[in-house]
Amino acid sequence: MDTDIRAILSAIPRGEEAARLPHQELVQVLDSVVSIALQLARQVEILQEENRTLREQVRVLTEQVKTLQEQNYALLRRLNTNSGNSGISSSKDPPWYTDNQGNAGTQTGDGGSSPATMGGTENKENDTESGTSREKAPKDSMDNPKAPGKKTGARKGHPGARQKFVTPDEELKFFPGPCSCGCQEIENLEPCYKHQYFEIPTILVKVLHIILYRGTCSNCGKVCKGEAPRKFQAGYGPNLSALVQGLITLGLSRRGVLEFLRDKGFVRTSHGEELQISHGGLNQIPGRVSSALKPHYEKIGESARTVPINHVDETSWRMFGPAGKIKVWLWVMVSCLVTFFMIHTNRSKEGFLELVRNWSGILTSDDYAVYSSWSAELRQSCLAHLSRAAKKLSQDPVAEIAKGGLRLYKELCRLTKIDGEALTEGEWRALMMRVKGLINLFKKRDDCLGTLARRLEKDGVSLYTFLRIAGVEPTNNTAERALRAIVVKRKSAFGSISEAGFRWLERSFSFKQTCRQQEWPYFEMLRRCISNHLQGLPQDLSMYEPVVQVAQQMRKELGFENSVQATSSSELPKRA
Numbered sequence: 222m223d224t225d226i227r228a229i230l231s232a233i234p235r236g237e238e239a240a241r242l243p244h245q246e247l248v249q250v251l252d253s254v255v256s257i258a259l260q261l262a263r264q265v266e267i268l269q270e271e272n273r274t275l276r277e278q279v280r281v282l283t284e285q286v287k288t289l290q291e292q293n294y295a296l297l298r299r300l301n302t303n304s305g306n307s308g309i310s311s312s313k314d315p316p317w318y319t320d321n322q323g324n325a326g327t328q329t330g331d332g333g334s335s336p337a338t339m340g341g342t343e344n345k346e347n348d349t350e351s352g353t354s355r356e357k358a359p360k361d362s363m364d365n366p367k368a369p370g371k372k373t374g375a376r377k378g379h380p381g382a383r384q385k386f387v388t389p390d391e392e393l394k395f396f397p398g399p400c401s402c403g404c405q406e407i408e409n410l411e412p413c414y415k416h417q418y419f420e421i422p423t424i425l426v427k428v429l430h431i432i433l434y435r436g437t438c439s440n441c442g443k444v445c446k447g448e449a450p451r452k453f454q455a456g457y458g459p460n461l462s463a464l465v466q467g468l469i470t471l472g473l474s475r476r477g478v479l480e481f482l483r484d485k486g487f488v489r490t491s492h493g494e495e496l497q498i499s500h501g502g503l504n505q506i507p508g509r510v511s512s513a514l515k516p517h518y519e520k521i522g523e524s525a526r527t528v529p530i531n532h533v534d535e536t537s538w539r540m541f542g543p544a545g546k547i548k549v550w551l552w553v554m555v556s557c558l559v560t561f562f563m564i565h566t567n568r569s570k571e572g573f574l575e576l577v578r579n580w581s582g583i584l585t586s587d588d589y590a591v592y593s594s595w596s597a598e599l600r601q602s603c604l605a606h607l608s609r610a611a612k613k614l615s616q617d618p619v620a621e622i623a624k625g626g627l628r629l630y631k632e633l634c635r636l637t638k639i640d641g642e643a644l645t646e647g648e649w650r651a652l653m654m655r656v657k658g659l660i661n662l663f664k665k666r667d668d669c670l671g672t673l674a675r676r677l678e679k680d681g682v683s684l685y686t687f688l689r690i691a692g693v694e695p696t697n698n699t700a701e702r703a704l705r706a707i708v709v710k711r712k713s714a715f716g717s718i719s720e721a722g723f724r725w726l727e728r729s730f731s732f733k734q735t736c737r738q739q740e741w742p743y744f745e746m747l748r749r750c751i752s753n754h755l756q757g758l759p760q761d762l763s764m765y766e767p768v769v770q771v772a773q774q775m776r777k778e779l780g781f782e783n784s785v786q787a788t789s790s791s792e793l794p795k796r797a
Contacts, residue, residue: 397410423489424487425491426461433446452755456502457505457506459748472712473713482498511725513751520762521561521735525580526577530557530693531580532703536551536704538711539717552573558739558771560735563727570594585700588606588607602684622669625659629677636652653684662674741764
């Protein structure tokens with residue numbers, strides 16, 4: 222191409238020769254010059270793109286070299302601190318060290334080497350038999366290498382979780398025995414270590430026999446019969462019912478719960494008899510729990526539709542009825558305050574609108590088409606889903622597609638990692654421009670790279686909502702974590718056989734996960750809820766009032782006083 226351009230340029234008339242040219246020929250010359258200029262501009266653009274690609278490759282290779290150097294340094298340190306691979310005495314090994322042969326490197330009492338590491342004839346023979354065993358690195362360091370670029374352990378600044386000491390029922394004290402020298406007197410005794418030991422007693426079930434008497438009225442002769450209080454009319458009390466409910470929500474099937482409670486010696490009466498519980502009696506417990514949780518479920522739904530920022534997702538559920546197996550959909554709307562589940566017969570817009578009815582706010586979701594009906598400026602597209610799609614492209618066998626997918630993946634990851642950071646308006650606009658530049662570069666392609674670019678272009682401003690509005694997360698991982706418990710339950714239960722089963726699922730998991738979010742004592746609240754239901758008392762819903770107040774305060778801070786369609790991004794506060 223360079224030879225063609227030079228030939229064309231050399232053929233262009235100059236000076237007086239050009240001035241004598243007719244108008245038509247002069248126009249043709251100018252067209253040739255313009256064409257050459259466009260070709261040169263295109264070449265410059267291609268070279269710039271190749272330069273950027275090469276720079277990115279150099280950066281990646283530099284990072285890989287740095288990671289390999291760190292790994293090499295770590296291996297050398299390990300080799301130098303292992304007596305089996307260095308000249309260090311085995312007495313310097315920590316007590317928990319184990320060599321390649323499974324021999325513990327324990328120190329002897331006098332501080333010298335253990336028999337296994339002494340330089341006798343026997344040990345020299347063992348060294349010969351083992352070959353180069355002393356020159357090998359520890360097995361765990363070779364079989365389980367550290368992932369490049371990642372550090373083990375919690376993130377910096379994580380508070381950690383230590384077991385707290387609680388008030389003991391009893392203290393057991395152990396004193397040192399005779400000294401190794403034979404002396405029986407140990408002076409200056411003081412505590413040097415303490416740990417906790419937990420144990421639960423054998424579960425004893427309290428059994429009540431409800432005996433109703435009847436008799437004849439001495440005045441009119443009418444037969445009168447005694448009536449038990451309402452709380453005793455059910456076969457199982459609130460504590461046992463709450464235990465069964467908790468086991469079922471953890472993923473156990475009802476048959477599994479029955480086997481668990483029937484295990485010999487695990488649960489028994491105070492007289493030493495095994496607990497007798499039937500399939501029919503066990504199956505009645507979830508229905509009573511569902512009825513008890515209904516007011517709580519309705520209150521959780523009201524609270525969820527008050528919070529200004531919600532994550533939404535859905536997963537399938539099955540119903541086995543007279544008509545056969547029917548697929549329904551379990552929707553979830555989760556925020557930082559509450560979690561609300563709802564089952565609907567389909568996955569269409571109808572189900573979504575039923576979930577978010579009378580709600581206005583910022584929606585975080587994946588790229589399912591139903592969610593695109595929400596205002597783009599008040600929606601956050603899940604960057605985790607988009608990043609995974611770009612990462613898949615980066616592994617494409619076509620080199621050009623792989624390069625483009627890698628660039629998109631890196632930019633989307635860069636966006637995701639800045640969650641919670643304070644950015645200026647210029648900084649987050651620069652991030653937006655980098656992504657938009659890649660979209661414009663790839664969107665006209667006819668391959669999968671172009672499809673992803675057009676997908677990103679369609680999402681538009683919903684990619685960057687978390688940069689504008691504080692409290693919005695860049696991913697929908699919160700909703701996916703909320704659905705995880707449902708997925709575990711689905712593997713054991715396979716589905717429901719009635720609408721009552723749907724209602725139990727909605728109410729049970731909404732209540733459980735909301736208690737977890739609010740740090741409420743789940744079992745105690747569940748037990749109290751069942752107890753009120755068995756006694757015919759109204760449920761205590763006062764704990765939801767502070768939740769609603771916090772949600773309303775959040776709405777005021779974000780400016781959600783009107784409907785969602787009336788609120789524009791210009792009215793919303795930006796990140797500090």
